[in-house]
Amino acid sequence: MNEAISRETARVVLVDPADRVLLYRGRLLQVESRPYAWFTPGGGVDPGESARQAAARELREEIGHVVAPEALGPVVATSAGGWSLDGQRFHSHDSFFVLRVDGLEVDTSGMDAEERASTDRFRWWSVPELTAGLGGEQVVPTGLGLVVARAVAGDVPAAPVVLPWHLTDAGQQVGTIQAP
Template identity: 65%
Template sequence: MPERISRSTARVLLVDSVDRLLLYRGLLLQVEKPFYAWFTPGGAVDPGETLHQAAARELREELGYVIAPSALGPVVATSSGTWSLRGEMFTSVDSYFFLRVSDLKVDTSGMDDEERQTTDRFEWWAVPQLRSAAELVVPAGLPALMDLLLQGNLPAQPIELPWHLPSTGPRRTGSDVALQPRKPYSHPS
């Protein structure tokens, strides 16, 4: 059994002036048969980075959107679980920030080659579209979380969302799940 690698990610729930969420369609490779799913912008936390720094860097690289890390506010949700890729096992903690934006034009020129090869397109989604999504939307429980956040209810503690890769295969859609507060995650420095 291979040793599990710990991986933290910092992701951002970017919402426009009409309460739509920006998602990208990406090729999910962590399963036996790769398929497309919808994700929030963000990615791995590099050594020495805080979650805020990583999220700001990822927005610049993936979208060409430049913000100060301090503009992100608190982590509003987390999701954690295990997955494998190319024979390696990972344990991940995904941390989500909430940020309202205006006039964001996606510029993918800062993406690396792997991101370009696995990213299909970006789209703005309304909450009803999240609920009726035919493809997997990550994180699971996103519609209920967005309802809470769009009403201006930032949680005192991050909400714990279920992991998006069920053990029986990639069948979960963007349907609602119960939201549970959790203890704040501390990124190891």
């Protein structure tokens, strides 16, 4: 297999007035027993882009929500690890921002063909649902519910919380979210 490509990503935890977070269900690479997981909107940081700029661009492309990069606060969490696609290995470093939104309607018309093919639904989830593990469904990254619970409470960490990666080196899924 090829050497892993390093990939910086910027992801956004969108919180609505009811303190729910928007996640999409997408294909979980490398895990045949559970091919899908729930993710926050976001994606790769392009050359010359800051993480905030990438997060704002990804929101526009993936869900049709336009926001200025400056509207995103500090990075509240990170997660890093490996995955593969079509024989190519990647090592991602995910940075998570929190953004409160009002009346957001998801518009996927800006998604590319690959994103459309790997995403099958969006849903708003409550903090108790996230921390309970969404009825056994995988949430990426593991522990996201605890970060959302802190954000909803107005507790912005002084330094980003480091969340575990969701796959082992062998590509196997690791634990689901545990209630506090």
